[in-house]
Amino acid sequence: MSTELGIVLGLLSAAIVMFAVNKPRMDAVALIMLTLLPFTGVVSMSEALAGFSDSNIVLIAALFVLGDGLVRTGVAQALGDWLLARAGESNTLLLMLLMVVVAGLGATMSSTAVTAIFVPVGLRIAQNTGVAPSKLMMPISSAALISGMMTLIATAPNLVVNSELVRHGFDGFNFFSFTPFGAVVLVLGAVYMLIAQRWLPAGEQEGAAASGKPTLSDWIREYGLSAREHRLRVLADSSLVGHTVAEARMRDTSGASLIGIERHGRLIEPHANTELHDGDVLFVDLYAEDPDVDALRRQFSLEPLPLTGAYFSDYQQQIGMAEVVVPASSNLIGKSLVESDFRHRYRLTVIGLRRGTTAITRSIENEPLVAGDTLLVTGPWDAVRGLQVDRRHLVVFNLPAEMDEVLPVPGKAAVAVGCLLLVVGLMVSGLIPNVQAALLGCLLMGAFGCINLNTAYKAIDWKTIVLIVGMLPFSIALDRTGGVDLAANGLMDLIGEAGIYVVLATLFALTAILGMFISNTATAVLMAPVAITLAGDLDASPYPFAMIVALAASAAFMTPVSSPVNTLVVGPGNYRFFDFIKVGVPFTVIVLVASVLLVPLLIPLAPPLPITMAGEQEEKRLSLLQRTLDLVERVGNRVPHPVLIFLALILLVIGLSHALYLTGAEVNYDVINPETHKIERATTAARSLLTADGIRNMVTGLVPNFMGFSAIGLLIVAMLGVGVAEESGLINVLIRTLVAISPGWALTYILAFVGILSSIASDAGYVVLIPLAGAAYASLGRHPLAGIALGFAAVAGAFNVNMLIKPLDAVMTEITNDAIHMVDPSRSIDLMAGFWFSLASVPFLVIVIALVTDRLIAPRLGAYAGESEGPPAGAVRTPAETRGLVYAGLGFLAVLLLFGVLSLPDAAPLRNPETGALIGNSPLMNGLIVPIMLVFLVMGVAFGVGAGTIKTPTEVISAMIKAVSGLGGTIVLFLVISQFIAYFNYSNIPTLMAIRMAEGLKSANVDALWLLLGFIVVVTALNIVFTPAIAKWAIFAPVFVPLFITLGVDPAAVLSAYRVGDSPTNTLTPLNAYFALVVGFARQYDTKAGVGTIVALMLPYAVAMSVLWAGLFAVWYLLGLPWGLH
Template identity: 55%
Template sequence: MTADLAVVLALLAITVAMFSLNRPRMDAVALIMMTALPLTGVITMNEALAGFSDPNVILIAALFVIGEGLVRTGVAQRLGDSLAKSAGRDETRMIALLMVLVAAVGAFMSSTGVVAIFIPVVLRIAQNSGVAPGRLLMPLSMAALISGMMTLVATAPNLVVNSELARQGHEGFGFFAFTPFGLPILILAVGYMVFAQRLLLSRADANEKATMLPRFATWVGEYGLAGRGHRLAIMDGSPFAGRRLEELQLRATASVDIIAIERRTHFNRQTLKPSANVQLELGDILFVATAPAYDIAAFALENALQILPIEGRDLADRSHAVGMAELIVPATSKLIGKTIVQSAIRTHYGLSVVGLKRGKKAFAGNLRDEPLKLGDTLLVAGPWHAIELLRSPADDLVILKVAAEIDEQVPAAMRAPFSLGVLALVVAAMMTGIVPNVQAALMGCLLLGLFHCVDMNAAYRSIHWQTLVVIVGMLPFSLALQKTGGIDLASGLLIDALGNAQPHVMLAALFATTAALGLFISNTATAVLMAPVALSVAAQLGASPYPFVMTVALAASAAFMTPVSSPVNTLVVGPGNYTFLDFVRVGVPFTLAVMVTVVILVPLVFPFQAAALVAGS
């Protein structure tokens, strides 16, 4: 071992120790090592910074933007709602459906891209189901890694070993040659995660609950709003069509408070503030709040209005159109002593007061005529853009809390077909290899901007910069280990120690070595280094090369053990509130289980003494 290699290994050990202790945070550790490695003289500063121009890093950033396009157009929301509806409150079923879907999609596109796109979907599912995100995001990353074991094009290491086979004169793998191993491992993973996630995140769950903003359903219960929210569509013959709200005087004459107005056009859908001069049109949908036990059916019949369903949790299920916030009346407010009507809150803010609390008790009387007092808490509802304006300083009302649903808004809902079309084009380009993956993703980002699915500000906000810094900071270790002979040393030791061992033992050793290398360098680099070793071992044993290179390919995707083993894991660390040791506790036992599975299954599909691979297998 050279002095340079000893120094690099020492820095690597320090990095792993800091990751394990979670001190300092992971991106800070990455920056420290990016600065320290050039001081050893093994690599230059330019080489240490080269990761910022690495195509895979740019690809990940672009995929974050594509994921944001799916969120802003409501695709992620609908997919999350569909998954949550299918699973109900059954967490086991939710994990199983999520992992199967992610693995299926990831079999035909980048696993990193799948995770970047599915993170907002999983967050949506977690919010709807009341499950902490940390209980679902590790199953997401695990399924994405397993998707690399499904098809030939699912991940770069598969293509690397396939190319090495062809380079040395062997027939390559078929498109679905990996599927007989990926499917059993996926089934194993689903069963394992159903058990393992229950042991995971007591700390993360607690943090999630402590920091969670109130949701619509919470306020509906606290303020006694159940049954008071309704959706009414203006039909032919309605006296409302063509009239302004100030003419109707619904609050005064019918005790009906209009919260928001949804208006559809050929190209868009708008949510309007219920201001006095808004003129209603045929087909408008009114979101209204009424007193308890109000006869909404009689009101609708009298005014030619169609009652539209609000499923489940009343106003809580209309959160894409209607927002909620809590306000408090401060000592400086000029509204003290005035009633809700006299305060003209809807006129000034475009929001309707739907609830009032004094202390911890909700007011159950007639809100319209109740004088406001110092310290009263008002629950207001209305369009989200009106809620956003409340964040400006005001003397009369001070904002306390905004509903958590504000982060789930769909500002470009009518653009959903465009975002799906762009995603399909990107996936097709990646599958066919017409252009490099990073170019396909960048083209997708530009198309999303062209179709107004995302804007530049939203695109920059969507990129998880901490994740990118961690990935970039770890890339120089790969180059340093190669330059100092660390990889060659490890490969030589393997052949010397186990060159004459039984084939099954050698498969286990190859798997363990590949997985161990994958802790520190990219799985693609690991496959590049280990594929020739696997072929050399097969030649020394006089055996077929296919079980050995297949084992290397599968082990390269088995990067479950640390958050830096793969960008797939790194992506979920922040949203899942994970630590380094969370991945160690869950990933190490599962990696061992996968290794046993691979050692048993691979020789059954690719016998050691097979003369040639069956084409297309």
């Protein structure tokens, strides 16, 4: 052993001893070590301090802030209320739900914080259910510790281990890499705790009193307030209506003190200038010696309402109480409440007075105060908190237990959840680094008022931050001095020959035992490099070893001092040290066995391929996301030919339609007729394709179904022009020119932008833009399938938005207006109603699509080495090609001039003959595929003539024939698809599904924003099996537009929500008429490409666009931004 290693181990031993005895405290020990380590010469001072700039340290701090946002906005408290309501009388269900909720919430915030949140929740549950708190507290702490095994960001040790992997040159873990292990341990933990409950002390049920604080109901009873407090509704003929509180003079005339005003379900604070309205409910305190509530009612025409002891609890988020003592130094001594103007001075009302142990029951308004008097005050919680700041004249003596549950930031829960979902979505997608996603979440929470700068600083557990930063240099020091190798070699000598499972079990046990004496974060800092080195010595992958260390660091179940999580439940659960040994040790063994068996099963033990280093191009280890996509592709590509898939789906629809028909499935609903724009009451029943009518429909409809399938006609017409342009060489030259003039990074964004705008031409983008994007990528040396995926995402995934008005917009606006008129005939929206949101969505989705392409899809595909060639590359034009481009430009101007003449003048033939409109529902927009075809045809011919690639008209005809000659397989597929869609619609299954989903969502008892987000989710899911946008909206509009109008939501917001839900999954469903066409485009570059290939490519786009676009919608809604020009 070298001298340097001896010194480092000596310092480490001293740190462990100080950690174990907790003297001095752990963060102080870390700072001492941080100061002393550079004196050894093993690490420099800059290296010792590098932890303060480590991205993982910043991430941990940001996660503390995000967790505080969930607490301050009441998300955690709401989960507790939900838990109590769902548990019912079943203790088993209660325990299961409690552990699931705690672990779920802890997956995104500090386990210590989530424990602190749920201890009072557990005590309240214990009080309401009669269960001893000891039976709930240890399951809470166990679930909180298990939550650290759920996600990458759930606990600091996970991030420490992840950082150590990256430091050793490996990819880090994925966001959900931990989830399978955490989920299994959670299930085992819940089952184990059901059994282990009998080993826990029974104790007495303490309920909320376990906190040692009185409740609001206690004070109401002790001060006898139930006889004095009254709720009175202001009737329409009351003299109070239209007058302010000051003008009413209720205190002077009736001895009534107005404490609060209930208005529209909320309790507002009364001020002198607060005007009273018809229907207001007054909460008054009749403090007169002989209160006469009947006289008060008659005088002001008030209607009495019931007041229970739980009234304060019902409004505990808005109004509270406190007991305060008048100190000897107070300037209130000798003055009555009236003389001191107490109410206006403190914004509080005194409703009780005690002198010594005697409650003053006579009128307290004019009672002079003496030193030592105890006042019971009520009012807004912020005013109650204000008494804790200035203690010169009043000292807060007691606060109720409910104070712990009052929200500092009420009404922001939806915002906080939205910010958290955005952070998780960004972390999962990998679009930006995790720390950047967390900081963005903090920024948004601050912008929306969920947190402020002061609370953000207080939310961060600086002891944890300093502890990690101070201990991180030890991993460097041990690595340089050979300490890590010494530990790894020692383990190798002891157990290296015993097998990989024994090694993993030993590593888990050492980490868990070490965590009994020092913090689990410090344990991870020390054990992670040992695990990675040990894996290298065994010629194994470091990932199973690193995962074992992370899981073991969270398995701190064995003693009450193993983790702060355990310490928090000792008092409320009335536990002894031995209780943790008795319950925790067996569970730790269970977790050890489960981890050792499961980790090698899910994470390969074989060493990963080396990543790119020192400029050498080597394969990267696939992430969990990439492996998942590979699995999707393999499974998807094993399905039969698409024609066989749709034949199977046809058989499924036939059988399902008959089954639903036999059960008598039907729905009743209001629907808007798109033709007449009238509201019609409809009854839709399942129709069987095996009845006589169904069989006749299948036989006679075969040809009409195919002929009415517009996709085939659109494809052939477009290909006539595109084929000529491609055969002449125009497409190739245009792509090479685009590549030459565009920066490499910009091409992705340009193609995404053009793809989104292509929806102005209806479905033409599918036929034109998607293959062009693949060709452009091939010309740039990138994988053409990435270009095809990019084009498909832009054309299909963002189909419902544009910077221009489309024909589809006109139809959907009319349907929306018909739905509006069901509740408000005088109201309507126009074509520009959702324009601003649509306009903002375009650049937003361009960025999302481009980031997914560059960060996920292109790296996954890697370099292109396909079996067929893409278009020839090159960026230099010959003189003939330059001349051809000039001719093509002239041809483009000629077509533009032609259609300008046909559409721009008043009464032009391509305008709407009835309204004269050009944009929206007009012959030009409805037939836009024709000018697009002519643009490619004329430009292709002109280029060919100029470049010398076309010399005779016969060559033009030959190019057209060649373009459509390869469509035989596509035509057969479209024939089968058209029959499936027709049979599916005939059976009425889509309508039955849509109405059932709509009814379920409509019955949800949530606020408007959550209902809108739920609506988006329903539309997104339904779009996978029921793709026609207009048909779905015709069903949904009469259900949801009136509903949201009654909730005060702009109809334009409802339509915008529908657009958000209806687009992203267009890229995933083989029921999309053009899905098979995209498969064909992919096979030009990869002959093995199939349905699975496209689904795997498009899944990241669909998830990212769905989550982030819904997030943009929620932010737009919360900010109150205008949806359009109306």
